Amino acid sequence: MIDLKRLHHARTLARHRNFALAAKELGLSQSALTRSIQGLEEELSVQLFSRERKGTTPTPFGIKLLEHSEVIANQMMQLERDMQDLQGVRTGTLNLGAGPAVAKIFLGATIGQFNQQHPNIDINVKLGNIPRLYTQLLEGDIEFIVGDSLYLNPSHKLDIQVFPRHPIYFFCRQDHPVLQQTDLNLKAIFQYPFAAPYMAQHYKQALIKRFDLGNIKAERLSSCCDIECDNMDILESIVQHSDAISFYIPSHRKLPEALALIPLDVPDLKTNYAVLQLPGTTLSPQANAFIKQLFISEAKQIYSEN
Helix, strand or coil, X not given: CCCHHHHHHHHHHXXXXXXXXXXXXXXXXXXXXXXXXXXXXHHHCCCCEEEECCEEEECHHHHXXXXXXXXXXXXXXXXXXXXXXXXXXXXXXXXXXXXXXXXXXXXXXXXXXXXXHCXXXXXXXXXXXXXXXXXXXXXXXXXXXXXXXXXXXXXXXXXXXXXXXXXXXXXEECCCHHHHCCCCCHHHHCCCCEEECCCCHHHHHHHHHHCCCCCCCHHHHCCCCCEECCCHHHHHHHHHCCCCEEEECCCCCXXXXXXXEECCCCCCCECCEEEEECCCXXXXXXXXXXXXHHHHHHHHHHHHHC
């Protein structure tokens, strides 16, 4: 029996007529796509594509295969829609909460993609700091949170689905005095106002303990985040017009020209983004479908970065 995944690979290659472009869309390496197409050709004992300098084009066998695969793909799509109708996935309302940083990085793209696939589902996104969103989760206003679980007290019981971790760096304005220092470290960073979204007290102290920042003045230890703001665009503006420093994640869009990345690499300093839900709860079909799309989007983003 022909592998449906290989049929999808063949259709994508026929659309792009280029192995590199097709592989990028599929989230595969070029060699993996080549092996998939070769496997399909061996299975059918025919050559499906002609590999020429001007591009990769389907042979007469390939054209006939693509005609049938189009019918199969449409039937599979209709089957999926029928199953979604029975599960209630295609209509309803999705209520979720998200921290400001993760929302800025990749949530918007995922919501757009999800809306394209499920145009009849209303989407309600509540943005805010994680402790406030946790209260809304307890009250049933949202089904799950996308954010950093370290902002919550460890005593809070949650079911957690963790995303791949990204390194965290820092940024400042272009002419910031910290850029003139030759011996950069976290202690140097925290001598300046730090602008960031909500940071719980135990999270601040964990950072200070983990990176041995104990000799910073006591008053700065208790206020590691001097400017708290849950809007990432406003944070960039604050940094641009002050000595404040904030954090930067490479998967985020590029910094504006007025801002500069601080050349300090802290290997242990990484994101802890995850999907957070109350234990023992059953999510709606809409929520499960959206979370699945979130992890697909994150995987594609990692592939594009590499």
